Amino acid sequence: MEPSPSPLDGxxxxxxxxxxxxxxxxxxxxxxxxxDNVANDAQLMRQAWINECLAPEILMYxxxxxxxxxxxxxRQEKIVEDYEQDHANALTRMIRLAEVNRIKFSLRSYLRKxxxxxxxxxxxxxxxxxxxxxxxxxxxxxxxxxIQNMNDLFQESIxxxxxxxxxxxxxxxxxxxxEVPDMIPEPHLDKHVFVKVTDDLGDIRIDxxxxxxxxxxxxxxxxxxxxxxxVDTGRVELI
Amino acid sequence: MATDFARTATNLLKELKTHLEANDLGGxxxxxxxxxxYSGGDGGVLGGLLRDPGQALPQFKEEEVRRCLQEVAxxxxxxxxxxxxxxxxxxxxxxxxxxxxxxxxxxxxxLRNKRLLMAYQNxxxxxxxxxxxxxxxxxxxxxxxxxxxxxDFVKRYExxxxxxxxxxxxxxxxxxxxxxxxxxxxRVVEDLGTMEFDYIGEADLQVGTVHLLPHEDAERxxxxxxxxxxxx
Numbered sequence: 232m233e234p235s236p237s238p239l240d241g242x243x244x245x246x247x248x249x250x251x252x253x254x255x256x257x258x259x260x261x262x263x264x265x266x267d268n269v270a271n272d273a274q275l276m277r278q279a280w281i282n283e284c285l286a287p288e289i290l291m292y293x294x295x296x297x298x299x300x301x302x303x304x305x306r307q308e309k310i311v312e313d314y315e316q317d318h319a320n321a322l323t324r325m326i327r328l329a330e331v332n333r334i335k336f337s338l339r340s341y342l343r344k345x346x347x348x349x350x351x352x353x354x355x356x357x358x359x360x361x362x363x364x365x366x367x368x369x370x371x372x373x374x375x376x377x378i379q380n381m382n383d384l385f386q387e388s389i390x391x392x393x394x395x396x397x398x399x400x401x402x403x404x405x406x407x408x409x410e411v412p413d414m415i416p417e418p419h420l421d422k423h424v425f426v427k428v429t430d431d432l433g434d435i436r437i438d439x440x441x442x443x444x445x446x447x448x449x450x451x452x453x454x455x456x457x458x459x460x461x462v463d464t465g466r467v468e469l470i
Numbered sequence: 471m472a473t474d475f476a477r478t479a480t481n482l483l484k485e486l487k488t489h490l491e492a493n494d495l496g497g498x499x500x501x502x503x504x505x506x507x508y509s510g511g512d513g514g515v516l517g518g519l520l521r522d523p524g525q526a527l528p529q530f531k532e533e534e535v536r537r538c539l540q541e542v543a544x545x546x547x548x549x550x551x552x553x554x555x556x557x558x559x560x561x562x563x564x565x566x567x568x569x570x571x572x573x574x575x576x577x578x579x580x581l582r583n584k585r586l587l588m589a590y591q592n593x594x595x596x597x598x599x600x601x602x603x604x605x606x607x608x609x610x611x612x613x614x615x616x617x618x619x620x621x622d623f624v625k626r627y628e629x630x631x632x633x634x635x636x637x638x639x640x641x642x643x644x645x646x647x648x649x650x651x652x653x654x655x656x657r658v659v660e661d662l663g664t665m666e667f668d669y670i671g672e673a674d675l676q677v678g679t680v681h682l683l684p685h686e687d688a689e690r691x692x693x694x695x696x697x698x699x700x701x702x
Contacts (some may be wrong), residue, residue, distance in 0.1 A: 260599050301639060301640070308668070312668060313694065324550065324651055328652050329649070329651075331500070332645075332649045332652065332685060332686070333648060333649060335645065335686075336642060336645050336647075336648050336649055339641075339642055339644075339645045340645075342640060342642060343642050346634070350599070365687060366480075369633075369634055369637040369638055372634075373630055373633075373634045376626070376630045377627075377630065380623055380626045380627060380630065381623075382594070383539055383619070383622070383623070384591070384619050384622070384623040385588065385591060387618075387619035387622075388535070388617060388619045388620070389535070389539070389584075389587045389588060389591055390593055392539045392542075393539070393542060393584060394542065394543065394546040394580075397542070397546070397580060397581070397584055414588075
């Protein structure tokens with residue numbers, strides 16, 4: 232009689248695993264049968280993390296990916312812990328644990344990278360409706376508190392002691408120079424990034440005279456500005 | 471006279487910059503996590519720990535800052551007195567080049583001092599944040615070097631981070647490098663008694679003992695200095 236498949240099996244033979252198993256369909260390193268077109272959560276998380284690291288501005292918060300990854304991580308950790316005493320499958324368990332740790336790393340790095348961008352450009356994001364819609368509610372609150380915190384620090388140590396017209400955090404000088412705040416740091420959207428085109432995009436205008444054809448599979452180093460709107464929809468990938 | 475004024479602010483900034491560069495934290499100077507490159511052969515989980523935590527952040531230069539601000543006040547006074555004098559006489563100062571240039575110089579010098587002071591404070595701010603991300607809570611020797619508004623900032627920053635992490639449900643202060651091992655071999659530096667860990671149950675952490683601990687918990691304790699990582 233065939234032994235029932237242990238939940239620790241990585242599904243190497245393509246065995247049909249019960250749904251509550253070690254999630255072979257999501258994390259199995261041996262899951263060769265899944266094919267390249269099925270983007271599982273781990274890959275989505277990884278791509279979101281890569282995009283966030285390479286893009287100069289903050290991208291849309293991928294709430295669904297983050298939530299799903301978090302629940303999946305919790306589930307996997309519990310299963311690994313439950314099978315602690317199962318020495319027969321200790322190796323598989325360790326490998327699974329390693330995979331969970333790596334995915335945890337990419338999640339953490341994703342959130343940390345976003346926080347660092349928020350800290351760097353907090354005021355700019357806050358003032359711009361479109362950009363602040365890309366933050367999660369928790370990030371929004373973090374941004375608000377960060378601005379307050381920073382403002383208080385600068386006020387206390389320097390700005391309070393400056394003469395009246397020069398004591399603003401946003402304007403260099405309110406009386407003399409500009410009406411528009413000129414002291415807010417903004418991300419440089421003209422930075423060049425490496426992209427790989429996943430969907431055929433046709434011609435893109437790069438300056439007054441030239442256009443470039445972006446066909447599927449091409450790899451370019453191009454100004455971020457020009458491919459900005461394609462990054463979020465996944466039609467290009469930052470590499 | 472005016473050149474003396476300008477020099478103080480520039481010197482302040484230059485001094486801080488050279489001092490910071492000489493005591494690089496190793497890894498990134500960026501404010502949040504993400505070390506630049508994982509050097510596995512470094513003999514430590516975190517490649518490039520502080521060489522001398524006490525030196526990493528110089529004392530907040532209260533005196534120099536005060537002098538800069540005083541120069542700013544003096545410039546402002548000159549500026550205002552010129553403008554007032556002309557307003558009282560009802561004559562436009564813009565039309566007279568010698569007056570206009572003097573006004574402009576005071577104004578620009580003032581702005582320059584403001585920029586340098588803000589840059590100084592900003593650099594310290596970034597430094598403090600980088601410190602906090604690399605090493606957890608700041609050691610006492612560094613805390614003494616902070617000015618009082620900076621101390622308030624650090625307290626509130628800790629609170630903000632703690633709140634965000636609780637809401638996100640993820641601990642962001644560990645795992646700066648992609649993990650290459652599940653468990654880390656560590657030697658205990660500070661007596662921690664019996665602690666419970668995921669996956670292995672309890673471990674008795676007496677000084678000098680060597681354990682194999684899960685990556686995440688071990689890393690946190692290594693950052694705090696309570697364990698020492700033994701790389702092969």
